[in-house]
Amino acid sequence: MLLDSKHVNLARFLPVLVFSLSVFCLAAVLSPRLAGAAPRKAPDFSLKAADGKVYSLSAYRGKAVLLNFWATWCPACVEEIPSLKALAQRYKGKLQIISVSIDGSERAVKEFLSKDPLPYPVLEDPDRKVSFDLYAVFALPVTFFVDKNGDLAGKYYGAQDWTSPRMISKVEELMK
């Protein structure tokens, strides 16, 4: 009789134990911070922009940054520019968009911008030192989220609609 009641008590606690362990494991997988893993710093860099000035990523510490890698010959890259412009306008002063072109041709970028000026810096990475070496970019477009602390907070491949509710929600999360 005593043995039976002990087993009954264990049987009652077992589902709670299993549930708690599952929640912990799920949290550890979904949240690297909880698991103790340090967030990765966005590699700093300095590049010359189409306007002739040099811009550094670290100069924007304290502000949320959208780092967009693109090229004028990449249709998907050009396709997402209108929604990036709309995003820049919507969150002016709160979000910094930085565009990095891997064109390799200053002329191509200047020609593009003369027809379609962008309201954010357009940096040039002709040697792929930033895109290939630092950010391991192999396909375009790709956008990295960098939070106010300079940590990488997201990576999105392919053209995005930056004005969609889904992306707006992600951007607002980044700006917190």
Added chain:
Amino acid sequence: MKLKGFLSLAVLLLASASFLGCSTNRFIIYKGGKAYYFASKRKGLYKMLCESGDFKRVLDRSTVPPAAKRDLFRYNCVEPSADKVQALFVSLTPEQRESIRSAFVAEGYEINYFPCG
């Protein structure tokens, strides 16, 4: 019913291909007027990069650790696997990636990216 099933499968495969096409994370290499996706199973790439000895020279010039060199060679020239190559590249340090890029350039290659979509 069969046609409906086939169409559903085709749509699913196309959707997967679009997704994978953007997330395969491979670059394109050019030499002598020929271009190939890195780590593709194309015979032309094998001839250009592996058979010629170019890739071995690229790896020898680079600062990639020996184990990673062996794996990069294996998954490009022996058992091509884009996924494994992607994982290897992303795991390298920026300095190691820079050394591979410079080594490719020294061997007469140009590197470019493929556009998603």
